[in-house]
Amino acid sequence: MPKPVPDRLEELPYADLLRPHTGPLRSDARYDTVHFDGGEYTDLSAAGATFLECAFTGVALSGVKLRQARFNEAWVQAGRWVACDLADSEWQDALFAGGVLAGVTAHGSALRRVVFRGCKLEAVNLRAAVLRDVVFEDCLLRDVDFGDARLTDVAFPGSTLEEVRLRGATLSKVDLRGAAALGLPDGHQGLRGALISSTQLLELAPQFAQALGITVKDG
Template sequence: MPRPVPEQLADLPYADLLRPHAGPLRSDERYDTVHFEGGEHTDESASGASFLECAFTGVALSGVKLRQARFNEVWVQAGRWVACDLSDSEWQDGAIVGGVLAGISAYGSALRRVVLRGCKLEAVNLRAAVLRDVVFEDCLLRDVDFGEAKLTEVSFPGSTLEEVRLRGARLSKVDLRGASRLGLADGHEGLRGAVISSLQLMELAPQFAHALGIEVKDR
């Protein structure tokens, strides 16, 4: 069962403590109980910044650098983050609800106890990332690269996976049974350690055969 996620700002346990943010994002800044509401941030740098008990609602980030940023108990709603650099960032106890993540570099990032609900992820680079206790609920993952990543206790209820890459990935207790579609571009051997349904196994059989160099003929 997906864990409960606040749907509205007022549902956050720290909602009454939030104060509005104004101005650009800054590198190495500490943002504590800050509400980022609306607006667009373009080509700014917040590398090394830390966000503790913060909320982003309707915020658009374009080309923003967030390398090595830390997000702890951060809630993101209806955000649009495009071509941002989140390499080596850390996310813990957070949620992203109804957002778009496109052209994102999150190489080497770490996500722990994070829920993504109703999100669209397209061309997201999660190579060498570490994901533990992460839920992708009712999401679209298109051209998402988990190459060389480590996934533990990750699930995909109601999500659609298209051209997802798993080459060199290490999976443990990964539950793919709830995915509405399981489309892999490569790395079928990376499914070792995952749980799939018998129907998914049948659908993947031609891809497994191709990956193993097996030619299937009835006559």
């Protein structure tokens, strides 16, 4: 699973190296140990940009294109990213905490050793994405699409899943036992390879029965 990530900016191993960002975001730019603090970026392109050991605090992105961007050891706190294009982006050893991802397109993206903590993900497209060693901790996932994605060593402790789609996904060691709620409109589709509790199995039983053509009737 992902290595522990500090909750406070000053605890980051590269905190003393961070320098404030000024100016717009640019496509194909390289940002190394940069602190993006409280800025608002709207309808611009930073496609192909690289963010290495960067911190984002209270940053709002709206309609920003970050297709094929790379985030390595990025730390995002209280961000609000709306209608952004993160398709084919790469995330490694990153934290996204206490923020919102809404209407985000991230299909084909690759996430490795990433933690989402206390976040709200709504209408997020992660189709055909690859997730390895990813944790969604105390998050709300609403209308999130993992269709045709590959999930390995992914966990959802304390998270609420509403309208989360897994149809066509490939799961390996995906732990759903700690989830507060499982709202899976596709039912059993895509659950092969997942670990669930006996209580969750009972909750999903009507969907399994329907898929198998079983009628359950008492009396």
